[in-house]
Amino acid sequence: MIKEYRTISEVSGPLMLVKNVDGVTYDELGEIELPSGEVRLCKVLEVDGSDVLVQLFDSSTGINLSRSKVRFLGHPLQLGVSEDMLGRVFDGMGNPIDGGPEILADAYMDINGLPMNPAARNYPSEFIQTGVSAIDGLNTLVRGQKLPIFSGSGLPHAALAAQIARQAKVLGDQAGNFAVVFAAIGITFEESEYFVSEFRRTGAIDRTVLFSNLANDPAVERISTPRMALTAAEYLAFEKGMHVLVIMTDITNYAEALREVSAAKKEVPGRRGYPGYLYTDLATMYERAGRRIGCEGSITMIPILTMPEDDKTHPIPDLTGYITEGQIILSRDLHRKGINPPIDVLPSLSRLKDKGIGEGKTREDHANTMNQLFAAYSAGKEAAELMTILGEAALSETDKLYAKFATEFENQYVSQGNDVNRSIEDTLNLGWRLLSILPKSELKRINTKYIEKYWPEDAK
Numbered sequence: 001m002i003k004e005y006r007t008i009s010e011v012s013g014p015l016m017l018v019k020n021v022d023g024v025t026y027d028e029l030g031e032i033e034l035p036s037g038e039v040r041l042c043k044v045l046e047v048d049g050s051d052v053l054v055q056l057f058d059s060s061t062g063i064n065l066s067r068s069k070v071r072f073l074g075h076p077l078q079l080g081v082s083e084d085m086l087g088r089v090f091d092g093m094g095n096p097i098d099g100g101p102e103i104l105a106d107a108y109m110d111i112n113g114l115p116m117n118p119a120a121r122n123y124p125s126e127f128i129q130t131g132v133s134a135i136d137g138l139n140t141l142v143r144g145q146k147l148p149i150f151s152g153s154g155l156p157h158a159a160l161a162a163q164i165a166r167q168a169k170v171l172g173d174q175a176g177n178f179a180v181v182f183a184a185i186g187i188t189f190e191e192s193e194y195f196v197s198e199f200r201r202t203g204a205i206d207r208t209v210l211f212s213n214l215a216n217d218p219a220v221e222r223i224s225t226p227r228m229a230l231t232a233a234e235y236l237a238f239e240k241g242m243h244v245l246v247i248m249t250d251i252t253n254y255a256e257a258l259r260e261v262s263a264a265k266k267e268v269p270g271r272r273g274y275p276g277y278l279y280t281d282l283a284t285m286y287e288r289a290g291r292r293i294g295c296e297g298s299i300t301m302i303p304i305l306t307m308p309e310d311d312k313t314h315p316i317p318d319l320t321g322y323i324t325e326g327q328i329i330l331s332r333d334l335h336r337k338g339i340n341p342p343i344d345v346l347p348s349l350s351r352l353k354d355k356g357i358g359e360g361k362t363r364e365d366h367a368n369t370m371n372q373l374f375a376a377y378s379a380g381k382e383a384a385e386l387m388t389i390l391g392e393a394a395l396s397e398t399d400k401l402y403a404k405f406a407t408e409f410e411n412q413y414v415s416q417g418n419d420v421n422r423s424i425e426d427t428l429n430l431g432w433r434l435l436s437i438l439p440k441s442e443l444k445r446i447n448t449k450y451i452e453k454y455w456p457e458d459a460k
Helices: 157-167 189-202 219-239 251-264 278-286 315-323 332-336 366-390 397-414 424-435 448-454
Strands: 008-012 015-018 028-033 039-048 051-056 069-076 078-081 089-091 107-110 127-129 149-151 178-187 208-214 243-249 290-292 298-306 326-329
Touching: 039 069, 078 219, 107 219, 149 157, 157 178, 157 189, 157 243, 157 298, 178 189, 178 219, 178 251, 189 208, 208 219, 219 243, 219 251, 219 278, 219 298, 243 251, 251 278, 251 298, 251 315, 278 315, 298 315, 315 326, 366 397, 366 424, 366 448, 397 424, 424 448
Parallel strands: 089 208, 149 298, 149 326, 178 208, 178 243, 243 298
Antiparallel strands: 008 015, 015 051, 028 039, 028 069, 039 051, 078 107, 290 298
């Protein structure tokens, strides 16, 4: 039987202290009933004997301490899940906001799922095609991987996120068994409308579950949004056998909400005011992605975060880099040059790319051309810097070719716009066309049999 308590002793901002309660547990969901009959949700943050500290999901305005009632529901925040979620738009609490009917749930799942047991993990090994050459060709995304995108304020990470959500797919027989779960965390109303309209315009909404949490929503809802998305992904992947790509933007807004709640609880702050458990908290989210032994489905994750002041050593990108398998870095310099998407391929890294490429997955020449493109671009950047310092006359003919290659590589390979969807074949063939700028004698990282087979016939 659910008990009602009239023992609210204190309200401070979004926090409320309730005394003399019995059998209440951490993270339990509660309801506050005002004298008017209005009901507001809350969540247990701390339990100290018979006293509990709860956080409101709504404003604390209008709560009368002596006349309001609190009841605890005996379970944490849950999400009603069903395959009908595909094609729908929800708020950060899992309520439909697209004008459609409520979801008829097959099950109710606790949103605070557990990180995947390392012993139950299956190694990521299948290629996911995003249609973006700088990712597919050089920093390949592998099914079951966690590959974050590190961006900066003002860079077009939202457009890149929407592009990947639209274009991403697995190749082969599993192509029709693919879904995207998109979590927009702490974004503006304009950004939310952009994502929804973009998915509807391209038809990608039919295979997408979209959670949208706005910047003016409560901080505690912002903390719940990515967990809602991951719960929906776990249901589709491990109950329905689908391959799910989870895209979350912006993780920085999530961490700011975590800091806000921590400050309200008067906890001792860690680096830059973030709570000391930020690493643990991020890990409990990120580690819910992967492939599970005995399960057909998988969860691949692309968390997107903006680095405050473009600082890679800031706690949020720093800790994210420790937990995930690589990073895609957006460059402000490339953005100024008009390169879109402005992916800086040299510091970017996918630690699992070697597992998802090659014969039977992408193409036999993929690893060789990838290594050669990296080496040639790096040499071209150095040659361009020398040309700036010493002048063009100081460069050899080969150095001039490398400098030309670097320019063409940025303008043709990296820059492709937000509406161009390149297959892995298109990406590899474009790489060969750019490498043909250099003499064959410079292609020291490619097996000669691949040069004979794939060298463009029209190359001079």
